Amino acid sequence: MTDSAASRADGLPLETFTYDDAIVRKFTLATFIWGFVAMLVGVYIAIELAYPKANLGLPWFSFGRLRPLHTNAAIFAFAGNAIFAAVYYSVQRLCKTRMYSDVLSNLHFWGWQLIIVSAALTLPFGFTQGKEYAELEWPIDLAIAVVWVGFFGTNLMLTLINRRERHLYVAIWFYIASVVTVAVLHVFNSLVMVAGPLKSYSWYAGVQDAFIQWWYGHNAVAFFLTTPFLGLMYYFLPKAAERPVFSYKLSIIHFWSLVFIYIWAGPHHLHYTALPSWASTLGMVFSVMLWMPSWGGMINGLLTLRGAWHKVAADPILKFFVVAVTFYGMSTFEGPLLSVKSVNSLSHYTDWTIGHVHAGTLGWNGFLAFGMIYWLLPRLYQTDLWSKKLCSAHFWIGTLGIFMYWLSMYAAGITQGLMWRAFDETGSLAYPEFIETVTRLIPMYWIRAAGGALFLLGVVLMGVNFFMTWKNRPKEYAKATHQAPPLAKKYKPEAAYSSDLENVVGMGKKLDEITSLSWHRRWEGRPVKFTLWVVVAVSIASLFEAIPTWLVESNRETIASVKPYTPLELVGRDIYISEGCYTCHSQMIRPMRHETERYGEYSKPGEFVYDHPFQWGSRRIGPDLHRVGGVRNHLWHWDHFNNPPDITPGSIMPPYPWLLVDDLDYDVIPSRVRAMTMIGVPYSKEDVTQGIEMAREQAALIAAEMEEQGGPAASETKDKKVIALIAYLQRLGTDLLNPVEEEEPADGAEGGE
Amino acid sequence: MSREHDQQGAGNDPMLLDHNYDGIQEFDNPTPGWWHVIFIGSVIFAILYVQVYMFGPGSSEQDKYNIEVAQHYERLFADVGDLEPNEETILRIMHEDDLQRFMPVAEAIFTSKCAACHGALGQGGTGPNMTDDAYLHVKNLEDIGTVILEGARAGAMPAWEKRLHPNQITLLAAYVAKLRGTNVPGKMKEGEVPAPWPEYEPAGN
Numbered sequence: 001m002t003d004s005a006a007s008r009a010d011g012l013p014l015e016t017f018t019y020d021d022a023i024v025r026k027f028t029l030a031t032f033i034w035g036f037v038a039m040l041v042g043v044y045i046a047i048e049l050a051y052p053k054a055n056l057g058l059p060w061f062s063f064g065r066l067r068p069l070h071t072n073a074a075i076f077a078f079a080g081n082a083i084f085a086a087v088y089y090s091v092q093r094l095c096k097t098r099m100y101s102d103v104l105s106n107l108h109f110w111g112w113q114l115i116i117v118s119a120a121l122t123l124p125f126g127f128t129q130g131k132e133y134a135e136l137e138w139p140i141d142l143a144i145a146v147v148w149v150g151f152f153g154t155n156l157m158l159t160l161i162n163r164r165e166r167h168l169y170v171a172i173w174f175y176i177a178s179v180v181t182v183a184v185l186h187v188f189n190s191l192v193m194v195a196g197p198l199k200s201y202s203w204y205a206g207v208q209d210a211f212i213q214w215w216y217g218h219n220a221v222a223f224f225l226t227t228p229f230l231g232l233m234y235y236f237l238p239k240a241a242e243r244p245v246f247s248y249k250l251s252i253i254h255f256w257s258l259v260f261i262y263i264w265a266g267p268h269h270l271h272y273t274a275l276p277s278w279a280s281t282l283g284m285v286f287s288v289m290l291w292m293p294s295w296g297g298m299i300n301g302l303l304t305l306r307g308a309w310h311k312v313a314a315d316p317i318l319k320f321f322v323v324a325v326t327f328y329g330m331s332t333f334e335g336p337l338l339s340v341k342s343v344n345s346l347s348h349y350t351d352w353t354i355g356h357v358h359a360g361t362l363g364w365n366g367f368l369a370f371g372m373i374y375w376l377l378p379r380l381y382q383t384d385l386w387s388k389k390l391c392s393a394h395f396w397i398g399t400l401g402i403f404m405y406w407l408s409m410y411a412a413g414i415t416q417g418l419m420w421r422a423f424d425e426t427g428s429l430a431y432p433e434f435i436e437t438v439t440r441l442i443p444m445y446w447i448r449a450a451g452g453a454l455f456l457l458g459v460v461l462m463g464v465n466f467f468m469t470w471k472n473r474p475k476e477y478a479k480a481t482h483q484a485p486p487l488a489k490k491y492k493p494e495a496a497y498s499s500d501l502e503n504v505v506g507m508g509k510k511l512d513e514i515t516s517l518s519w520h521r522r523w524e525g526r527p528v529k530f531t532l533w534v535v536v537a538v539s540i541a542s543l544f545e546a547i548p549t550w551l552v553e554s555n556r557e558t559i560a561s562v563k564p565y566t567p568l569e570l571v572g573r574d575i576y577i578s579e580g581c582y583t584c585h586s587q588m589i590r591p592m593r594h595e596t597e598r599y600g601e602y603s604k605p606g607e608f609v610y611d612h613p614f615q616w617g618s619r620r621i622g623p624d625l626h627r628v629g630g631v632r633n634h635l636w637h638w639d640h641f642n643n644p645p646d647i648t649p650g651s652i653m654p655p656y657p658w659l660l661v662d663d664l665d666y667d668v669i670p671s672r673v674r675a676m677t678m679i680g681v682p683y684s685k686e687d688v689t690q691g692i693e694m695a696r697e698q699a700a701l702i703a704a705e706m707e708e709q710g711g712p713a714a715s716e717t718k719d720k721k722v723i724a725l726i727a728y729l730q731r732l733g734t735d736l737l738n739p740v741e742e743e744e745p746a747d748g749a750e751g752g753e
Numbered sequence: 754m755s756r757e758h759d760q761q762g763a764g765n766d767p768m769l770l771d772h773n774y775d776g777i778q779e780f781d782n783p784t785p786g787w788w789h790v791i792f793i794g795s796v797i798f799a800i801l802y803v804q805v806y807m808f809g810p811g812s813s814e815q816d817k818y819n820i821e822v823a824q825h826y827e828r829l830f831a832d833v834g835d836l837e838p839n840e841e842t843i844l845r846i847m848h849e850d851d852l853q854r855f856m857p858v859a860e861a862i863f864t865s866k867c868a869a870c871h872g873a874l875g876q877g878g879t880g881p882n883m884t885d886d887a888y889l890h891v892k893n894l895e896d897i898g899t900v901i902l903e904g905a906r907a908g909a910m911p912a913w914e915k916r917l918h919p920n921q922i923t924l925l926a927a928y929v930a931k932l933r934g935t936n937v938p939g940k941m942k943e944g945e946v947p948a949p950w951p952e953y954e955p956a957g958n
Contacts, residue, residue: 093775169774235777244778248770253784257792277814281807285799292792299785426854427825428861433868591818593825598865600916602818631916633909636870636879647878648869709879709909737915 012485015164019092021477023105025380027085028373030113032466034077035369036459037120041070043452049621050445052654060124062654064580068135069123074361075133075224077116082369083228084108084152087175089376090235091156094172095163096484104155111147115140127198130577130613131213133220134189138200141190148186153179160527164484166491167524170251174231176527177259177534181223184538189216193612195675196668199574203679206608207274210616211267211549215542218266225361227258229368230297236372237321238304241311246303252520254296259534261290263541268339271348272590273616274605279545280341286541287339294332301325316392320371323399327363331356346421349586349620351441352413355406362402362455370394370462377469382477386468390461398458404451412444421594429597434623439650493522559606562735564681565728567669568695572728574672575721577615579656586617587626587732600627600733607736610681622653627733634706637726638717659722664699666692666719699723702730826918829858836923838898840951846927848953859928862921866913867929875932876939880910883929884937889944894951898926 048054048063055061088105092098099105118140122128128135136144156179160172168176189212192200202209238245245251267275267283302325305312312318334356338347347353378385385391419437422430431437497518499509513519523530565573576582589595591602603626608614632640639646642660644653669691677683687694696718703718706726717723772779805811812820833852836842846852864873867880875883890905891897901922904912913922930950 090775096775165774167772167774169772169777235775238777239775244769244780246780247782247784248772248779249781250784250788251779272814278807281803285802289792289795289799291795292788296784296788299788303782424857424861426858426861427829428858429865432861432865433873434865591815593818593821596818596822602815627916630908631866631911632869633879633911635909639879705907705909708907 012488014483014485016481016483017096017098018479018481020088020099020102020105021380023099023102023109024085024089024376026109027081027088028376028380029466030109031078031081031085031369031373032459032463034073034081034116035366036456036463038070038073038078039452039456039459041066041073043449043456045070046445046449046452048654049652050442050449052652055654057655057657059126059656059658062579062656064583064654065124065126067583068128068132068580069120071133072119072123072135073116075220076119079225079229079361079365079369080112082365082372083178083224083232084112085376086228086232086235086372087156090171090231091159091175094165094169094235095159096165096482097159097163100155100158100162104151108147108151108155111143111151115143115147118143122198126578126580128578128580129190129192129200129202130580130582130615131189131202131209131216132582132618133217134186134213137198138190138192138194139198141186141192145183145187145190148179149183153183157527157531163527164486166487167521168527168530169234170245170248170255171231171234172527173251173255173524173530173534174227174234176531177255177538178223178228178231180531180534181219181227181259181263181538184535184542185216185219185223189213193675193679195672199668199672201675201679202613204612204614205679205681206611206614207276207605208549209612209614210270210273210275210608211279211546213614214269215263215266215546218269219263221357221360222262222265225365226262226294229365230258232368232372233297233301233321233325236368236375237301237325240315240317240321240371240375241305241308243304243306243308246300246306249517250296250300252517254293254300256537257293258290258296260537260541261286261293263538264545265290265339267545268344269618270616271339271341271344272592273588274603274608276549276605279549282545284339284341284344288336291333291336294335295329298325298329298332301328316388316395317371317374319392319395320367320374323395324364324367324371327359327367327402331360331364334359345590345592346417347413348590349618350413350417351409351444351619352417353619355409355413358409359402359406362398362405366402366455367398370398370458373462373466377466381469381473383469383472383474386465386472390465394458394461394465397454397461401451401454401456401458404454405448406451408444408447408451412441412448415444416441420598421592423594429594432598434598435648435650438621438652442652491525493525494518496522558609559604559736561738561740562607562609564610564676564683564687565731566694566698567673567687567691568698568724569728569731570672570676571664571666571669571695572724572726573615575659575725576728577613579659581625582615582617584617584619584621584653586620586624588616589624589626595624599624600631601736603733604736607733610676612676612679612681625729625732629730629732629734630737633709634702634726634730635709635711637729638706638711638722641722641725656722659725660717660720662721663719664721664724666695669695695724698727702727826920830920833920836920838895838902838919838923838926840894842923843894843898843927843930844951844953846924847931847950849955855924856928856931858921859924862917862925863928866917867925872937872939874937874939875929875935876937878940881943882937882940883932884935884939885942886933887942887944887946892945892947894926894930897929898922901925901929 044054045063045066055063059065088099119136122137122140123135127137129137156175160168191203193203194200204212234245264286265283267279268287271280305322312322337343338353338356374385374391416437419431419440424430497513497516499512501509501512523533589599589602596602636647638660641656643655644651670688673683673688673691677688700714700718702723703714706717707714711717768780768782770779770781836846846855870878870880871883872878877883881889890900900910902912902914904910933950
């Protein structure tokens with residue numbers, strides 16, 4: 001007997017209602033538009049890596065500023081709107097109710113688009129918090145929290161509470177997990193000290209900041225790009241295939257194991273870094289354990305198509321879904337593989353990671369979203385899809401694009417990783433010049449750009465199909481009405497399975513009952529309780545890792561010679577962050593001989609205690625910079641910023657001529673230093689009150705030294721932005737090498753490690 | 754069974770559950786056996802791995818690194834011991850046949866540390882040309898070592914004392930000394946021309 005029949009038996013009258021498809025139309029259109037923009041920017045910056053002159057010498061188009069725009073647009077604008085379209089379409093139908101509030105739905109839609117627009121208006125101008133995928137400055141972060149929790153989350157929960165379908169379908173479990181966890185991740189990673197209208201510093205420093213950032217960063221992948229898309233898959237794939245889902249049991253097990261295990265995995269982004277190794281070990285083993293929970297989703301997706309493969313051959317929408325789910329399987333095998341420390345020692349900082357990420361985003365997120373859009377178009381616009389052929393063409397062109405992207409990045413990543421670690425027979429670096437390991441990749445960068453361009457072309461074809469289908473829409477949309485009885489006031493849970501095993505003790509029976517999973521059916525009837533259990537699952541794991549990272553004193557051993565940045569160095573660091581230098585340069589030398597031979601002594605946790613935010617980076621498109629302080633003179637940096645290829649032939653670093661002509665704004669110094677003081681950086685009162693004079697003095701000294709080295713007249717250069725940046729670079733990594741003066745000898749020895 | 758579902762075969766299949774969400778139904782298939790095996794296997798692996806690497810007796814990543822570095826220098830310098838950057842040692846490295854094996858070592862260091870300013874072949878760039886016979890701060894062989902160790906001209910030439918192994922500095926000095934007179938076209942001559950490097954007289958001859 002089904003629920004509706006049961007309710008009817010309770011004598012509840014049928015209620016009539018309609019679904020809000022207008023909001024789904026809005027989110028679907030936004031998915032396409034932002035998808036196009038995100039991928040266009042992606043192709044553009046891919047070309048910049050192969051051909052740096054493509055940035056036309058404009059600050060706003062430089063790689064460091066546009067890369068965050070690409071990632072944020074792809075994740076939050078493209079994938080975000082796709083998620084919302086899926087949620088708003090499927091939840092109404094799965095719960096047999098209209099969304100709780102059309103007003104909240106629309107506030108959500110317009111609020112989110114406004115956030116995206118403000119991202120596009122701040123990132124290219126260098127307003128950034130300098131943490132990957134969390135670059136948006138604090139006012140936008142606040143808006144995200146309001147829109148996500150206040151509008152989206154509230155609307156969704158109230159809709160679930162007002163549902164007319166007793167049990168929550170598996171897609172909704174995944175939506176709940178996404179909404180709750182993303183909110184927690186976003187809030188805790190975005191805690192900052194405000195230092196100006198569009199400027200802030202992370203509350204956390206160094207090791208802690210890195211830990212929180214990758215707890216966030218990895219789980220952005222988990223709860224923004226994985227769980228909501230699994231929800232999407234669980235609704236649209238069986239709908240399109242018209243087949244029952246393969247295994248309800250598998251849904252339950254893989255859902256809970258995924259939600260519980262995923263959250264631990266973040267530290268695998270920080271293997272061999274200054275993060276304590278126990279944390280990265282946990283990150284690794286939980287990533288390995290995550291393999292099968294992830295594959296549970298793939299199995300349920302692919303085996304749902306059992307008996308429908310003839311449909312896949314004929315239907316491009318199902319083809320999109322099959323490739324998407326297959327890429328999900330491949331990426332979630334590769335993820336655990338890359339999290340194994342010894343593999344990671346090769347892959348980290350290389351394009352292998354970039355290839356891995358794009359297999360997931362282009363293959364899984366992209367193709368799932370495209371399949372959904374093509375399935376929705378005729379239903380939303382109440383007419384036939386304009387061209388199935390064009391849809392098919394999109395599929396094949398897109399698939400080719402993904403493979404070109406993916407394989408070229410593999411080749412590039414492994415090539416570069418092996419070149420970095422290669423020694424000759426004397427044990428010396430086989431490729432001592434970093435640039436050799438860059439120029440070798442240029443052909444692969446062109447293939448990647450071409451692959452990306454093909455993927456983008458596919459999206460353009462989808463745009464044409466979208467537009468033409470929309471054009472053929474009826475004058476007025478038919479408003480279908482639906483009928484269902486409300487839920488009975490009191491939930492009478494179904495009888496739990498009672499074990500009929502014979503000849504076993506009580507505990508055996510109990511185990512049999514638990515493994516039957518019949519208890520879960522009752523949870524599915526209680527959305528609030530269900531949500532609370534999800535919160536428990538993700539919180540336990542987070543706290544297990546986070547608390548020791550904070551409390552264990554040895555995790556942030558202090559080094560006596562490490563001192564806060566001078567006011568000038570601090571604003572220089574702000575320029576480093578604002579130009580997005582961390583998108584190409586790491587500041588984290590791993591304890592490996594090939595790294596220390598190339599860059600110098602490996603990085604220690606205590607060196608980063610004043611780094612709000614940390615700038616360890618995740619990719620070495622250029623060399624590591626942690627020990628760059630003092631190994632080049634000022635003039636070298638000046639000339640290098642002016643035009644890197646003049647100094648390093650073949651360099652793909654863009655020129656930064658604007659830093660050589662723009663004047664430094666000294667007036668921001670007091671507010672910046674004061675903000676740092678508020679989060680525990682031990683600046684003196686003079687550093688705040690005299691900060692401007694101190695900075696001018698240091699800048700004049702650097703400019704004078706640079707003139708002596710054969711540079712331009714100090715009077716011309718001393719107030720330029722680049723001087724502050726040079727001051728910061730010259731400081732990087734040097735504190736460790738300079739023993740403390742006028743201290744106990746024991747302390748002094750510590751610095752000379 | 755609901756009449757709303759639109760799926761083929763539904764209703765006839767004993768495995769089909771009594772679930773129906775907007776027409777989506779679910780099978781009661783068991784989870785695949787191999788899936789369980791690998792999942793449980795990964796959990797066992799995790800427990801063992803943590804036992805061994807978190808609580809086990811093994812050395813840390815840093816310890817392993819330190820050992821590797823020590824072994825490398827041991828292998829490289831075992832038979833020559835400490836190399837001081839004095840005239841005699843520098844000359845020996847420049848001329849003695851069995852020490853020429855250190856030239857590729859020095860070259861790799863030069864390429865990774867010095868080439869950025871002095872050019873890959875020593876032809877100069879931001880820094881002076883090393884291949885002519887003029888020098889800014891060098892009057893004799895020992896001065897080369899001193900300049901590398903301490904730097905020169907208020908940081909125009911950085912100090913490498915804390916960044917390189919002492920033997921590496923001496924090897925580098927010998928490598929740079931040998932560049933003299935190779936006259937690679939590049940930066941113009943700067944500074945004074947010191948007396949030619951002394952002739953090498955092998956010890957015991």
